[in-house]
Amino acid sequence: MKFSIVAPAVLLVVALGTGCVSNKKFAELQSNNTKLQQSNEELNQKLRASESDVSGSKIRIKSLEEQIAAEKSNAAALQAALNKCLNSTSQGNVNISKLVDEINSSNKYIQQLVNAKNKSDSLNMVLTNNLTRSLSREEMGDVDVKVLKGVVYISLSDNMLYKSGSYEISDKANTALSKIAKIITDYKDYDVLIEGNTDNVPIAKPNIRNNWDLSALRASSVVQALQNSYGVDPKRLTAGGRGEYNPIASNDSPAGKSQNRRTQIIITPKLDQFMDLIGKAPAETKP
Template sequence: MKILRLPVALLAIVLASSCVSTKKYTALQTNYDSLQAKHKDLNIRFLNSQQDLANANTRAKSLEDQIAGERSNMRALQAALDKCLTSSNQGNTNISKLVDEINSSNKYIQQLIASKNKSDSLNMVLTNNLTRSLSREEMKDVDVQVLKGVVYISLSDNMLYKSGSYEISDKAGETLSKIAKIITDYKDYDVLVEGNTDNVPIAKPNIRNNWDLSALRASSVVQALQNNYNVDPKRLTAGGRGEFNPIANNDTEAGKIKNRRTQIIITPKLDQFMDLINKAPDKK
């Protein structure tokens, strides 16, 4: 049996090629891990956006159903009126009553449409007012939703906290500074920080259950806003809802990720709310 002997120069080339391939592999692996982390973050934002869109569609569908129901009632009244007009046995009194009912139904439909337009306009005013301190670039990292005059900012746990902890992570500072801009821009608004978890029991010796974890996380955010960004503590409230306020199914990992969140809820007082209503433009 012959033993193949590689020339020394060829062996050196093979070894060198192997070394370069290892370095390239390490670099590619690092890049892959980074892309995976970005993909996970984008997936969380996508799931949050999907839920917000579903909620908005539900509210719009409810108003549309009311409008459709009133229009159907109006058509029935109109048909009854037509029948009265073609029948010689119907008196003028019944005809006049039907006309009044049709006019009343039409007026209610217009009120429903105006109410929906007013709500849309109010939400736009609140969003513009509360985010005017943020630049276009900053708005990419802070998602602000307005529902029925209340501002909701929802942040996932891996964006704010160290893994399995209630301590604020170093990377959360930039995000909280942007949220603090929104809060301080309207200094008289009340702010509720609300912690939420999935249904997996916590296994930490100093934390009894998910109630504790959610409340401690909310308290950490409140103290960060007060101590690091000078938000008036009199405006702040910290609360925990544990696992009992889910927005997704805890049977899937994606659902658990959505449920592990902290909501910052900014609420105008009644007099400020009425002032915003007056600012909302009428749509015609």
């Protein structure tokens, strides 16, 4: 919208039309007309600037409206993501709580196993001490006592029991056998297996065919000694030989062969008898 300043020009024409004016008056009118034209131009410039500002403001308003719409969309998306996260966190807390319970239960079970093992080790130690309390320090050097799964294994070296290369009981074995016989007699409700074992060196005796014969004969010699010399009830005794086929060490060295040449006295109590063996050991007998 444009504003035109026409009043001065009209007045000038009217003035000229009505008559002659003085030069001074004419110059004054002309000066006023020039000023009015300049003012009109300035007003037109301000109008154009205002229209430009209004157009720019409209553009900025539209841009701001678009930004506001985008921010609202982002806010809605963030809220949806937050709600999903909260739901997931709630479910995650349930899963974490369940996992913690499982870990605690597992740790408790592990601790129970550790306690059971410690108790088992302690019981085995008590039982071993009870079984060997009547043996001297020297005799303990040739006697190995172990408790495995409620079964007592008393292992005697062949050097302690037999004459070299023979199944005959040696004189020095009598003291140890007498004390082992006392243990067996004290716990009269337990079955006893005497098991002979050899190394892998073939036997060279005319009356012994192989290591099977030697291991069985040695076990039989111990059984008969316990029966005949120490009064152990033979109904409780079993003699068996395993030859060279139950080694506990390598036969590649003299030390390993020495460990494999052994006789085991295996006492097999039932569970209630096993506990009784621990809790009611016989009185200590001095060597």
